[in-house]
Amino acid sequence: MNRRSTPTKEAVFNLLKESGKALSHDAIETEIKIDINRATIYRVLNRFCEDGVVHKIVAEDGKQYFAVCTNCDSKKHRDHHFHFRCRRCQKIECLQESVHFSAPKGYIIENMNCILTGICSDCSL
Numbered sequence: 617m618n619r620r621s622t623p624t625k626e627a628v629f630n631l632l633k634e635s636g637k638a639l640s641h642d643a644i645e646t647e648i649k650i651d652i653n654r655a656t657i658y659r660v661l662n663r664f665c666e667d668g669v670v671h672k673i674v675a676e677d678g679k680q681y682f683a684v685c686t687n688c689d690s691k692k693h694r695d696h697h698f699h700f701r702c703r704r705c706q707k708i709e710c711l712q713e714s715v716h717f718s719a720p721k722g723y724i725i726e727n728m729n730c731i732l733t734g735i736c737s738d739c740s741l
Contacts, residue, residue, distance in 0.1 A: 619663065624652055628660045629669070629684070638673050638681035638699070638708040673699050673708060674729055681708050702736035709736070 619625075627650050632639060639647070644657055661682050664670035673681040683699075698715040701708045708731070715732070719725050 619667065623650065624656060625660050625663075627652070628657060629664065632670060632682060633684045636709075638683035638710070640679055640681050644682070673731065675701060675708065675731060676733065683708070683710055698730045698732055700736060701731050701733045702739055703733060704735055704739040707736055707738075 627648055628644060631644060631648055635647075641654075641657060641661065644661075645652075645654060648657075661670065661672075664682070665672050670682050670684055673683060675681060698711045699708055700711050711732070715730075717730075
C-alpha cells in the first residue's frame with residue numbers, strides 16, 4: 617500500500633537505515649532528532665512492518681527491535697532469516713549469510729523468529 621510520506625516517517629526510517637542495526641522503540645525515541653511522541657513512533661513502526669519495509673525482531677527478553685533489511689527485493693522484507701544479538705555491545709543485526717537448519721519430519725515451517733546470541737565480529741577482535 618502506498619502511504620503518504622511525512623517528515624516523521626522519513627526521520628524514523630532514515631534513523632533505522634543509517635544505524636545499520638536493529639533499534640528498540642526506546643533507542644529510536646532517544647536518538648531521533650525531531651520532536652515525535654511515543655505513540656506516533658509506535659504507529660509509524662507498525663505501518664512500516666505492515667508495508668514490509670521494516671521488520672520486527674522479538675529478542676529473548678521480549679523486547680521488540682526494528683530493522684531495515686539491506687538485501688530485500690523491491691523494498692519488501694523477507695522475514696525468514698536469522699538475527700544475531702551480541703552479549704557485549706547488545707547490537708542486534710540481520711545475518712546476511714545463510715544459517716542452515718531443518719525441522720523434524722512432518723513439520724511445516726510457516727514463520728520463524730530466530731536470534732542467535734554470542735559475541736559479534738566487532739567485539740571478538
